[in-house]
Amino acid sequence: xxPQGPRRLQIAKGLxxxxxxxxxxxxxxxxxxxxxxxxxxxxEDWTSATRPKARNVRAIAGxxxxxxxxxxxxxxxxxxxxxxxxxxGGVPEWLHPLVSxxxxxxxxxxxxxxxxxxxxxxxxxxxxxxxxxxxxxxLDVVTRQVDARIKRQEVxxxxxxxxLWAILDESVLQRVVGDRAVMAAQLDHLITQSRLRHIEIQIxxxxxxxxxxxxxxxxxxxxxxxxxxxxxxxxxxGLYMDTAxxxxxxxxxxxxxxxxxxxxxxxxxxxxxxxxxxGT
Numbered sequence: 001x002x003p004q005g006p007r008r009l010q011i012a013k014g015l016x017x018x019x020x021x022x023x024x025x026x027x028x029x030x031x032x033x034x035x036x037x038x039x040x041x042x043x044e045d046w047t048s049a050t051r052p053k054a055r056n057v058r059a060i061a062g063x064x065x066x067x068x069x070x071x072x073x074x075x076x077x078x079x080x081x082x083x084x085x086x087x088x089g090g091v092p093e094w095l096h097p098l099v100s101x102x103x104x105x106x107x108x109x110x111x112x113x114x115x116x117x118x119x120x121x122x123x124x125x126x127x128x129x130x131x132x133x134x135x136x137x138x139l140d141v142v143t144r145q146v147d148a149r150i151k152r153q154e155v156x157x158x159x160x161x162x163x164l165w166a167i168l169d170e171s172v173l174q175r176v177v178g179d180r181a182v183m184a185a186q187l188d189h190l191i192t193q194s195r196l197r198h199i200e201i202q203i204x205x206x207x208x209x210x211x212x213x214x215x216x217x218x219x220x221x222x223x224x225x226x227x228x229x230x231x232x233x234x235x236x237x238g239l240y241m242d243t244a245x246x247x248x249x250x251x252x253x254x255x256x257x258x259x260x261x262x263x264x265x266x267x268x269x270x271x272x273x274x275x276x277x278x279g280t
Contacts, residue, residue, distance in 0.1 A: 006100075006101060006103075006104045006105070006224045006225040006227075007077045007078075007225075008046050008051075008052070008097075008100070009046040009101065009224065009225060009227055009229070009242075010074075010077055010225055010227070011043070011046070011052050011057060011074055011077050011078055012043065012044050012045060012046035012048075013227060013242075014061070014070070014073075014074050014077075015040075015043055015044050015057070015060055015061060015064060015074065016044045018061060018064035018065055018066045018070065019044075019064040019065070021065065022064055022065030024064060024065065026040050026041055026044075029060060029063045029064050032063035033056075033059040033060045033062070033063035033064075034059060035056065035059065035060065039056070039060075040060055043056065043057065043060055046097065046240075046242070047097045052078045053078065054075050054078040054079045056078075057074050057075050057077075057078040058071055058074075058075045058078075061074045061075070084099070084100055084103065085151065086099040086100060086148065086152075089144055089148070090144040090145050090147055090148030090149075090151075091145075091148045091152070092145075092236075094236075094237045094238045095238055097231075097238075097240055098220070098222070098231050098238065098240075099152055101222050101224045102119075102152065102155045102162060102222065103155060104224055104225065105155075105162055105222050105223060105224035106162070106163065106223050106224065107162070107163045107164075107165070107222070107223045108162055108163070108164050108165070108220055108221070108222045108223075109164075109165045109166075109167075109220060109221045109222075109251075109254050110164070110165070110166045110167070110218070110219075110220040111166075111167050111213050111216070111218065111219055111220070111253075111254065111257055112166060112167065112168045112169065112172055112218055113169045113171070113172075113213070113216070113217060113218060114169070114171065114175065114217075114218070115129060115172060115175070115177065115218075116168065116172060116177075116186060116190070117166050117168075117218070117220075118149050118152060118153075119152065119153050119155070119156060119162075119164055119166075120153075120164075120166060120189070120190060120193055120199075120201075121149065121153075121186070122182075122185050122186050122189050123146060123150055124178055124182045124185060124186075125177055125178060125182055125183075125185070125186045126146045126149045126150065127142070127143075127146050127178075128177045128178035128182055129177060130142045130145050130146055130149075132177075156193075156196075156198070156199065161198045162198070163198045163199075163200075164198065164199050164200070165199075165200040165202075165258075166199075166200070166201050166202070167201075167202045167203075167204055167254070167257045167258065167261050168201065168202070168203055168204065169203075169204045169206075170203055170204060170205050170206045170270070171206065173187070173203070173270070173271070173274040174274075180278050180279065181278075183278045184275065184278035184279065184280075187274055187275040187278060188275065190271055191268065191271050191272060191275065194264065194267070194268055194271065195268075200264055201264065201267055201268075201271070202257075202258065202261035202262060202264060202267045203261060203262050203266075203267040203270045203271070204257060204260060204261040204262075205261075205262060205270075208260050208261075211256070211257060211260050212252075212253040212254075212256035212257050212260065213253050213254075213257055216232065216253070217232065217233060217234070218232070218233045219231060219232040219233065219250060221247065221250050221251050221254055227242070228247050229241065229242040229247060230242070230246055230247050230249075230250035230251075232250075
């Protein structure tokens with residue numbers, strides 16, 4: 001199936017840029033296209049659950065002042081959209097935009113203050129995390145969620161894999177998720193992954209004290225199709241940001257975190273030391 005994330009993002013940003021270039025309001029584009037303001041607004045929101053229809057994109061792009069070539073390009077993108085595997089089940093709807101973007105993204109940078117990022121979790125670690133979070137869900141539901149999380153990691157094993165840069169707070173290595181055997185296997189996995197050319201893992205030492213993201217939770221910046229967006233994970237939901245000001249705030253914080261964390265060579269040594277503590 002064709003991943004829809006990057007294309008959905010390009011359509012939304014394209015429609016927004018056409019409207020702003022023409023100096024039109026949402027109401028004016030809505031009136032000219034024959035659709036309601038809420039419809040135009042949803043089509044400019046790449047995180048919306050609404051899948052753009054080609055005929056609607058054509059009408060809105062034309063009403064927003066697009067040239068015939070621009071209208072045709074956005075319409076073609078809309079025609080190429082299909083639902084991805086993540087829409088079938090196992091991945092919560094609020095995570096769909098991030099998972100869809102990961103399918104064709106070039107780079108993802110993740111800051112993890114409390115647990116290992118999903119793209120780097122072992123199955124046993126992921127199961128322990130989900131059992132802790134989804135205390136009211138049946139085991140079969142949790143199992144489907146874990147299966148989806150492991151499938152999500154396939155983006156790291158493609159011929160042209162996603163380049164992942166993960167910064168883990170040192171407390172992530174100290175928090176015993178599952179049991180010590182689960183943690184030992186998880187540390188082994190992190191050590192193995194950190195040796196791959198397209199995966200960078202840095203540890204942010206507790207001794208570093210205050211840092212650029214001290215007041216934030218888990219977040220990522222992701223670059224796909226020439227666009228960079230930011231995603232912050234909250235309890236049971238995700239917040240997506242794509243304005244220049246919002247993205248700049250998160251990318252700047254990530255740059256500072258890279259400088260404050262141990263480099264990749266020193267971080268590998270830290271991982272190895274913690275692995276010894278969890279025994280055989």
